[in-house]
Amino acid sequence: MVTLNRVKTEEFVGLKPAWCPGCGNFGILNAVNRALVELELEPWQVLLVSGIGQAGKLPHYTRGNVFNSLHGRPIPVAVAAKMANPELTVIAVSGDGDAYGEGGNHFLHAMRRNHDITYLVHDNQVYALTKGQASPTSDPGFVTKTTPEGAVTPLNPIAVAIVAGATFVARSFAGDIDHLSSMIKAGISHKGFALIDVLQPCVTFNHQNTYKWYRERVYKLESGYDPADRNAACAKALEWGDRIPIGVIYRREGEPTFEDRLVALKKGPPVKQALDPRRAESLLAEFM
Amino acid sequence: MAVKRPVDVNFMIGGEAGQGVQSVGVLLGKVFARGGFHVFADQDYESRIRGGHNFMRVRTSSRKTEAVSETVDMLLAINKETIDLHQPELASSGVIIYDGDTIKDVKSNGFLFSVPMARLAQEKTGDKLMSNTVALGAALRLVGYDMALMDGLLRDHFGGDVGEANVKAAHAGYDYAAQNFRTEFPHRLEPIGAARMFLTGNEAIALGAIAAGCKFIAAYPMTPATPILEYLATKAKDMDILVVQPEDEIAAINMALGASFAGLRAMTATSGSGFCLMVEGLGLAGVTETPCVIVNGQRPGPAVGLPTRTEQGDLAFVVHAACGDFPRAVLAPATIEDAFWVTVKAFNLAERYQVPVIILTDHYLAGSYATVDKFDMSRVTIDRGMVYAAAPGGDGYKRHKVTVNGISPRAFPGQKEVLVATDSDEHDEAGHLTESAEERRAQVQKRQRKAFELKHHGITPPELRGPKRADLTLIGWGSTYGAIKEAVELLLREGKSANWLHLNELWPFPAEPVADILCDAKESFVVESNASGQLAQIIRAETGKAVEGKILRYDGRPITPAYIVDHLRKESCCYGNVK
The missing domain is CATH 3.40.920.10 (Pyruvate-ferredoxin oxidoreductase, PFOR, domain III)
Structure with a gap:
């Protein structure tokens, strides 16, 4: 597979991961690299912006331009970098706490604005880097050190994303690299905000939602499923339990992106424009 | 005539x-x-x-x-x-x-x-x-x-x-x-x-930003800084500026950093409470060495305070805000004309030293109008600092390379064969996270060297105005310039002996020149729109010298020449008061 491509997998070998052996993050890393290779993107063309958590380390373990930002803040950094240089392929990377907890407000509004970035959320339903507390997506009743009586109602990121105005909403599974890399490719290729929520087993702190647990439940969306049907997508988004759908749950094509609406981008990437103070000269007359 | x-x-x-x-x-x-x-x-x-x-x-x-x-x-x-x-x-x-x-x-x-x-x-x-x-x-x-x-x-x-x-x-x-x-x-x-031109402090800042080549502003509306965002929005099309009103101030500063990292001159503008929300982002600018200009138009705090009134109550906060040690600059325009030039300088300092620069105005300066001579754009210089030129054959680029003066050449993402990496975690020279004690020391020391450079080469030392030796020395900062100037003129007309030190570049604090001036002062007063004399505290901390006299105002109204002179009549030795 790799040899068919102009860009080689070896170009995406970064630092040695510090993840636990067997961590779902390895599958996500492999899928990201495979997607970038298959899209023939070179590392310098890609900007990976991450938050804090084990997911936030992913950009260091592949190769590309990297901005590892604060907890919950990859989206604002990523969308602004995209505006500044729309030629970059911008991928934001978060965990479930980063995306849906600390960064919830950015998550909501970035989807509404339809920035042209891909948002990869490693959703392991637990805070792992801080050693095992409940997350916004922990299943109800999930017992942790901070939720001895069990976690409360979880946030449904897929449903929230569809309602908030995201134009590409997908779910995949870290244990299925073929499926996940195809979702990441579709997300990057999508013009607009693409959310990919990745079911990711945490082998150390989540003994409930394990590889086995997910494998018994996930199923690929049937061929007749129409992701353009928003009502059907909302219904599909609510499916969680014995059966969990994976695939592109909702997709709306042709929606103007945030960048499309920016007048300042009509003349090409702002980073390529020369700076000239004399241009401001014309503004002074209105103050006289 | x-x-x-x-x-x-x-x-x-x-x-x-x-x-x-x-x-x-x-x-x-x-x-x-x-x-x-x-x-x-x-x-x-x-x-x-x-x-x-x-x-x-x-x-x-x-x-x-x-x-x-x-x-x-x-x-x-x-x-x-x-x-x-x-x-x-x-x-x-x-x-x-x-x-x-x-x-x-x-x-x-x-x-x-x-x-x-x-x-x-x-x-x-x-x-x-x-x-x-x-x-x-x-x-x-x-x-x-x-x-x-x-x-x-x-x-x-x-x-x-x-x-x-x-x-x-x-x-x-x-x-x-x-x-x-x-x-x-x-x-x-x-x-x-x-x-002459007639404009507000906010408009002077916005014009200064455009002249300086600012191409990105993200700001959440908050009095008194909102007109900066509004003005830049009206010029977005003609001046090619990316203008974003994001979901909150946290997004605003993080967006400014994203745009700056990608290669643009970027800013945000807010007031004290909004700045509070930006503080973690300020630290991110510090550790990732991402240039950024942040306008804090102060109003009386804490919290919501008096939304449409004025105060200089955030000085002590902004010079120390965020966890950890990192260099920053704090500039406080003295007049509306100064607001233009300070803004130009802010963008240059931000990129030259790769630090966040805070422009501290207040409701009074931001919303007041003054006449100025037409800004001379030929005097505006744009200094983007050290920009990396890729060496042919491979990407040996290290965003946080350790250098003698602490400043590492900047590259921007999207350059063939060059990878730019940075991290809010402590990082190695290449920008990847590290827990090595040796790397940590090297990066902390590198950032501290930038603080030294900024203090000694970036900040212009303040000048004493009036005679070198006088019975009374007034010390002010930021928007109180006009009031103090006129108060000193009143004193001189009354035959008093007075001089005056005004600071518009406050951090890193120019400790040595200020200490020298204070050595010669007989009786000194700070003049500040806050309740605790925050400049006096900084002077004490940075120079070891105490300014005993304090003319303070914290009712949300601007300090006027008469306000200053009235206080001196009651408190200064110049008027026969005994201490």
């Missing part, structure tokens, strides 16, 4: 929110600016959309003036409350212009001049809304001003039929005053020279 007697006339316009107080004030200021006068105008308004009491003071002088005067020579009262509230400020020769048809039962010790503004507006233009313009015409007649300048301004400002109607309304007021004002107003204002 013949030498004329100096003039200094203070107009006040008062009314409810929504009655056009600001538009009348701005037109009045602008028409005098067109005649070459120095004008300073401040606004006083409440945190509401309609009603309440608003006023604007427009001080017009033949000499450069950068402070408000508390004595009103002419009061344009749009409502009765204005007359009731501002009687005490009226000069003995002062005049109140009002509409006696609509404002009844007026009692005043001052000279009342009723102009049937609404009736004249209706008669001459068919639109009662022009009544404020009638008042403007009457006011200009009293000071004997050139109506041709007013006609031109109204046509430029409103344009078309609306402009012509306003010209008619202004002339109606002018003619009415000519026929009915039977006494002599003691002040004459005849044009004295070429037109």
Whole structure:
């Protein structure tokens, strides 16, 4: 597979991961690299912006331009970098706490604005880097050190994303690299905000939602499923339990992106424009 | 032009929110600016959309003036409350212009001049809304001003039929005053020279940002900084600026950092509470060495405080805000003209030292208007600092390379064969996270070296104004410049011995020059709009020297020359007070 491509997998070998052996993050890393290779993107063309958590380390373990930002803040950094240089392929990377907890407000509004970035959320339903507390997506009743009586109602990121105005909403599974890399490719290729929520087993702190647990439940969306049907997508988004759908749950094509609406981008990437103070000269007359 | 007697006339316009107080004030200021006068105008308004009491003071002088005067020579009262509230400020020769048809039962010790503004507006233009313009015409007649300048301004400002109607309304007021004002107003204002610019501190900052090549602003609306975002939004198309109103201040600063990392000059603007939300992002700028300009237009805090009032209460906060050690610069424009040049410098410092730069203004400076000489764009320099030139054959690029002065060449993502990486975690030279003690020491020391460079090569040391040795030394920072300057002039006219130190570049604190000046001071006072004397605290911490005297104001109103002198009369040895 790799040899068919102009860009080689070896170009995406970064630092040695510090993840636990067997961590779902390895599958996500492999899928990201495979997607970038298959899209023939070179590392310098890609900007990976991450938050804090084990997911936030992913950009260091592949190769590309990297901005590892604060907890919950990859989206604002990523969308602004995209505006500044729309030629970059911008991928934001978060965990479930980063995306849906600390960064919830950015998550909501970035989807509404339809920035042209891909948002990869490693959703392991637990805070792992801080050693095992409940997350916004922990299943109800999930017992942790901070939720001895069990976690409360979880946030449904897929449903929230569809309602908030995201134009590409997908779910995949870290244990299925073929499926996940195809979702990441579709997300990057999508013009607009693409959310990919990745079911990711945490082998150390989540003994409930394990590889086995997910494998018994996930199923690929049937061929007749129409992701353009928003009502059907909302219904599909609510499916969680014995059966969990994976695939592109909702997709709306042709929606103007945030960048499309920016007048300042009509003349090409702002980073390529020369700076000239004399241009401001014309503004002074209105103050006289 | 013949030498004329100096003039200094203070107009006040008062009314409810929504009655056009600001538009009348701005037109009045602008028409005098067109005649070459120095004008300073401040606004006083409440945190509401309609009603309440608003006023604007427009001080017009033949000499450069950068402070408000508390004595009103002419009061344009749009409502009765204005007359009731501002009687005490009226000069003995002062005049109140009002509409006696609509404002009844007026009692005043001052000279009342009723102009049937609404009736004249209706008669001459068919639109009662022009009544404020009638008042403007009457006011200009009293000071004997050139109506041709007013006609031109109204046509430029409103344009078309609306402009012509306003010209008619202004002339109606002018003619009415000519026929009915039977006494002599003691002040004459005849044009004295070429037109000047007339703008607010916020507008000066926004213009400075555009001149400096700022291409990105993300800001969440908050008084008094909102007009910066609004102005840049109106120029986004012509000046190619990315303007974003994000979901909150946290997004605003993080967006500015994303844009800056990608290669643009970027800024955000807020007030104290919004800055509080930005503090983690400030630290991110520090550790990732991402240049960024942050405007904090201060208002009285803590928390929401007094939203439409002024204070200098965030100084101690902004110089220390965020966890950990990292260099930053804090600049505080002294005047509206200075706001332009400080902003230009802020962008240069940010990129040269790869640090966040905070511009500390306040409601008073941000929202006040002043005349300035037209900004000379040929004096604006853009210094983008050390930019990385890729060596052929491979990406040995290290974003956080350890260097002698701590500054690492900057590259931007999207350059072939170059990978740019940075991290909010402590990182190695290449920008990847590390827990190595050795790497940590190297990066901390590198950032500390930048702080040293910034302090000794970036910050311009303040100058002592006036005689080197004096009985009294006043020390101020930021927007109190005009008030202190005028207070010192008053002291000198009274035969007192006084000098004055003003800081507009506050951090890294220029400790050595300030310490030297304080060594020579006999009696010193800080003048600050806050409750604790925050500059005095910083001076103590940075120089070991105590400034005993403090002239403080924290009621949300601006410090005026009279406020300073009144305090000195009660507290200074110069006035025979014993300590």
